[in-house]
Amino acid sequence: MKRTHRSTFKCWAFGLMILLMCAGSAGAMTISMTGLPSKAEVLGQVSFDVILDTGxxxxGVTLLSVGVLFADAQLGYRQDLSTTSSAILQGPGAKSAYMRPSPxxxxxxxxxxxxxWVGSTNQVNVDFISTDLIGGTDYPSDSPExxxxxxxxxxxxxxGFAEIELTLKxxxxxxxxxxxxxxxxxxIGGGGVAVPEPTTALLVAAGLVGLGFSRRRA
Structure with a gap:
């Protein structure tokens, strides 16, 4: 009898553990990088979106800061062309707490x-702060934001390969x-962009740009 009860308990505990694991995985938060091209040319540009899904x-989220690390010898960050959403995790109520970008x-x-990031040449932090730093956000995302x-x-x-990746570390x-x-x-996402050797046309264009710059300075 004792063996039967013990065996039944083990089966029940194992089943509960599997159920909890599945539930946790189904509701996990994800931050993803979308729209990153697989290849880019020198003198061109690459852009991508950073997407949040809280599950x-x-x-109760108070702070969110995800880093984007990139190969700064191959890529130059254009803060002037980049954009940030003005609000996320915003519920229907006028007084509900939501997240807005940091200064x-x-x-x-x-x-x-x-x-x-201060003192860095290869790290951009995408930072958001809750309007309620005590209680945090009132609503999860009902779709990717x-x-x-x-x-x-x-x-x-x-x-030949410029690395770009998301990090929380x-x-x-x-x-x-x-x-x-x-x-x-x-x-989710990231990895990098292939950067092939410039074509003849690009080399000529780069030379003309350089020549024009030299003439202006002269």
């Missing part, structure tokens, strides 16, 4: 996008919840 039921991330039409669109100039071939990165707890997220 169902997650509220380093613009968020207002006409203002530049997120700045480089745009955080920011980042734009880069392709300035060099380098080794770089300086300043955090997902903070009410009460001081922290959260994590699955990061």
């Amino acid at each position: 169902p039921g997650l509220t 380093t991330c613009g968020g207002t039409p006409g203002l530049p996008g997120c700045s480089l 745009l955080l920011a669109t980042l734009v880069f100039d392709v300035i060099s071939v380098g080794d 770089a300086p300043g990165n955090v997902i903070g919840l009410a009460g001081g707890a922290t959260w994590t997220s699955d990061l």
Whole structure:
């Protein structure tokens, strides 16, 4: 009898564990990079969107900072062309708490996008702060939400592949919840962009641009 009860308990516990694991995975937060091209030419540009999906039921977010790391020898960040959403996780109620971009991330039409992390040449932090830093957000995302669109100039071939990736482990990165707890997220997309050797036409164009610049200086 004891063996039967023990076996039944083990089966029940194992089943509960699997159920919890599935539930946690189905409701996991994701931050993704979308629209990144597979290839780009020198003198061209690459851009992509950073998208948030909190999953169902997650509220109480107070801080959100996700890093974008890039190969700065091959890519030059264009803060002036990049943009940030003015509000995310905003519910229907006029008084509901939501998240807005930090002062380093613009968020207002006409203002530049997120700045480089202080002292860094290869890290952009996409930062949002809740309008209620005590209780955090009142609503989860009911669909994926745009955080920011980042734009880069392709300035060099380098080794032929310019790396770009999302991170939550770089300086300043955090997902903070009410009460001081922290959260994590699955990061999707990124990797990098192939940068082939410039074609003859591009080399001629670059030479003409350089010649024009020299004449202006002269």
